[in-house]
Amino acid sequence: MLTRKEFMKAGTLLGASLAAGFGFHGGTRARADVMRPPGALPEDEFLARCIRCARCGDACPNQCILPFTEETGSPFSLTPGAGQVRTPAIFPRRQACSLCVGSEGDELRCTAACPTGALQVIKKTPEAIQEKVSMGRAEVDPNLCYSFQGSSCGVCVQACPFERRALKAGLFERPEVDPEVCIGCGLCERACIRYPQAITIVPDMTRAT
Amino acid sequence: MKLAPKRRFPVWPFRRSVQLLVVVALFAFPVIARYNHYLAARQLDKQIERWEGSTQGLVLQVTDAALRVGIPDGESGVPTRRPRRAILERSRGFHGSPWSAEVGGVSLTDPLAATESACASWAAPWVLISGLLLPLALTVLLGRVFCGWICPMGLLFDLSAWVRSLLPKLLEIKPLDLRFSRGTKYLLLAVGLALALLTGDAVLNTFYPPAILGREAHSFVFALFDRAEDGMPGLALVGVTGGTAFLLLLMGLEVAVAPRFWCRTVCPGGALYSLLGRWRLVRVRRKRDVCIDCTICDKVCPQGELPMTDRTVSECDNCGECIDACPVRALGYRIAVTSKPMTGRPLPVATSATVATVAPLTPEGVSLAGAEPAELPEGGAS
Incomplete structure (x- = not known):
């Protein structure tokens, strides 16, 4: 049985460890809208399932999945909020999702590596990717885009894996996003020659497969 | 006659070998991830050449040699070409950390990770259970062997115990010897799982040492390669965060204040393994x-x-x-x-x-x- 003294000692230790745990946990800051790997569940469910093991990041042939920390988020003005520390995130400006094009395997590799189902397995076919992947939507800022400012560029349109469907080139190579087709891989943002980027991904925090 | 002949097979060489293998894997798995990345992008030879003579170049060469063992050279009819496809296929099977890893194509998840994930999400999908089968079977049959044979922190805490044993001899310091109730860790496990069940937030993984160590190793290795890609190859202390400071603090406390207090008193993983291994x-x-x-x-x-x-x-x-x-x-x-x-x-x-x-x-x-x-x-x- 516990003696009173032992109980007090244990209680102190418990309190200290819990405080340390919450410290590492990131407190109660509001959550950031951050792009998740393909196949991710809606944010609440994703955070509950994810064990922060970094297996998806290891498996990614394009090494675009990073643990979301103050450091990795800071170049993109993103700070992890409650429960988001060390969860996998994609920062397309740094490296976008290549949808495993050109790598081996029948599934998107991060989804096949996930041990908890936080990322749902997605087959590597154009149909499955179109239907099930929803990382975000591309948005064009006409004030920044060269093609809206008297030059014609079209780099983002060339980079789009669903070229002429998700991202169409209009007059003067002006990009037009079809939000029904765009899955938010971020290759257009990665390719944009403007800084700050004229085309960016708005993460889809309600994604579901 | 000899009363106590030396054991022909003492336990410690086997145990230390397993622990060292885990430590090697701790750093090798993120390296393999980067190797796979360069190989997939057909940049491997370029990077090895670029980082010739530095740590990164050497590490990539060693990884290349290790992953090619048993795979004959040649691809697409060119006998001297690197067997890229076969190596990519093989290297995929080694990734992760002690928290959850794939080793030789077999998925292994720490029961604490799986339990916490299941509690927080109120779901136990097959992919979670399949990664749990082997660790669970091992624990039920062999008891808390993760702690004694696999956990890389176990090795570091043994190191702390060794340093501790040197203190009286070398520095004539008598370290404190506080002992706490070993029941505390069960309480901590229960509190952590209850928090997960109620709030949907996973807390235990934030201070579970093997999980922290895995993250720190990943972040260190990736930061080293990122630096090299930016034109600064060579060793440097980069990528380490507060997690490392926390682990060093624990080791320091074990040296000076309370021997092995983490495994005995605090570790929620140890508590879970103890419960599972009760009828080993x-x-x-x-x-x-x-x-x-x-x-x-x-x-x-x-x-x-x-x-x-x-x-x-x-x-x-x-x-x-x-x-x-x-x-x-x-x-x-x-x-x-x-x-x-x-x-x-x-x-x-x-x-x-x-x-x-x-x-x-x-x-x-x-x-x-x-x-x-x-x-x-x-x-x-x-």
Whole structure:
């Protein structure tokens, strides 16, 4: 049985460890809208399932999945909020999702590596990717885009894996996003020659497969 | 005759080999991830050439050599070409950390990770359970072996214990020896899982040392390669965060304040493994008639169990330090569901002379190699 003294000692230790745990946990800051790997569940469910093991990041042939920390988020003005520390995130400006094009395997590799189902397995076919992947939507800022400012560029349109469907080139190579087709891989943002980027991904925090 | 011939197979070399292998994997897996990345992008040879003579270049070359073992050269009919497809296929099977990893294509998830994920999400999909099968089976059969044989922090805490044992000799400092109730970790496990169930937030993984160590190793290796890609190859202390400071703090506390307090008192993973391994089939058991009641085993036990009094119920991690330390080979692994002592063929002599011979072997004198065999003069009674 516990003696009173032992109980007090244990209680102190418990309190200290819990405080340390919450410290590492990131407190109660509001959550950031951050792009998740393909196949991710809606944010609440994703955070509950994810064990922060970094297996998806290891498996990614394009090494675009990073643990979301103050450091990795800071170049993109993103700070992890409650429960988001060390969860996998994609920062397309740094490296976008290549949808495993050109790598081996029948599934998107991060989804096949996930041990908890936080990322749902997605087959590597154009149909499955179109239907099930929803990382975000591309948005064009006409004030920044060269093609809206008297030059014609079209780099983002060339980079789009669903070229002429998700991202169409209009007059003067002006990009037009079809939000029904765009899955938010971020290759257009990665390719944009403007800084700050004229085309960016708005993460889809309600994604579901 | 010799009373206690040296064990032909002491436990410690096997245990240390397994632990070292885990430490190597801890750093090798993120390296393999980067290797795979460069290979997939057909940039591997370029990077090796670019980083020639630096750590990154060497590490990539070693990884390349290791992953190519057994795969014949040649691809697409060119006999000298690197077998890219086959290596990519193989290297995919090694990734992750002690928290959850794929080793040779087999998915392994820490039961604590799986339990916490299931509690927080109120779901237990097949992918979670399939990664749990092997660790769970091992724990049920062999007990808390993760703690004693696999957990990389176990090795670091053993290092702390060694440093601690040097303090009185080298610096003439007597470190504090605080002991806490070993029941605390069960309370902590229950609180953590309850929090997960109620709030959907996973808390335990934020201070579970092997999980932290895995993240720190990943972040360190990736930061090193990122630096090299930015044109600064070579070793540097980059990517480490507060997690490393936390682990160093724990090690420092174990050295100076409370030996092995983390595994004994705090670790929620240890608590879960203890519960799961309660009815393990492989146990350390004592031969009552052989034992000379010297209590060396009680003093060396890292988990604070008492093998000499047969009180090795659920905390025992089957590390075998007591087995190696026993001067008369009274302890050994046995297939059994109980830790009660067994009868054994009594050794020839168990006299005060024997006890006098082994008594100087205080725990500080017991090396990791186990106690030196105690010898009786030739011609002892048989």
